[in-house]
Amino acid sequence: MSRARAVHALRRDGRCGESEVLNEVVVDRGPSSYLSNVDLFLDGHLITTVQGDGVIVSTPTGSTAYAVAAGASMIHPNVPAIMITPICPHSLSFRPIVVPAGVELKIVLSHDARNTAWVSLDGRKRQEIAYGDR
Numbered sequence: 001m002s003r004a005r006a007v008h009a010l011r012r013d014g015r016c017g018e019s020e021v022l023n024e025v026v027v028d029r030g031p032s033s034y035l036s037n038v039d040l041f042l043d044g045h046l047i048t049t050v051q052g053d054g055v056i057v058s059t060p061t062g063s064t065a066y067a068v069a070a071g072a073s074m075i076h077p078n079v080p081a082i083m084i085t086p087i088c089p090h091s092l093s094f095r096p097i098v099v100p101a102g103v104e105l106k107i108v109l110s111h112d113a114r115n116t117a118w119v120s121l122d123g124r125k126r127q128e129i130a131y132g133d134r
Helices: none
Strands: 005-010 016-021 024-028 036-042 045-058 081-089 097-100 105-109 117-121 124-129
Touching (some): 024 036
Antiparallel strands (some): 024 045, 024 117, 036 045, 036 105, 045 081, 081 097, 117 124
16 A cells, blocks of 8 residues: 655755655646756666656656656556656656655756746645755
C-alpha cells in the first residue's frame, strides 16, 4: 500500500518546512510565459535540467492522475517507487522515469532560469520558488 512521502523545503534565507504528500509534488512555470528551468538531483548527482512547463514527482497513488495525463505510466500501489514526469518538455530526451522510493530527490531553480517557478503539494500549498530555494 502506498504511503505519504515527506517533503522538505529549504529556503535561501534558511527557513525550512516539512509536509507530507500523498499524491504528487508539481513544480511548474506558474503565470510566467517563459519555460521552467529546474535542476533535478538524485542522491546528490545532477541527472538533468528540466526545461518545459514543469515536472511532476508522484507517488504510486498519484501516478494515476496528473502524471498519466502528462504521458507517464501507472505504478502499482505496492511498488516502493517515485515517478518523475516532465510536463510538456522542450527536449525529447527526458522521458518519465521511475526511481526507488528511498532516494533523495532535490529540485532547484536552475541558474539559467529566466523566471521563478511554483510548487504545489497535492494540488495545495502553492508557493513560489526563487533562486537558492530547494
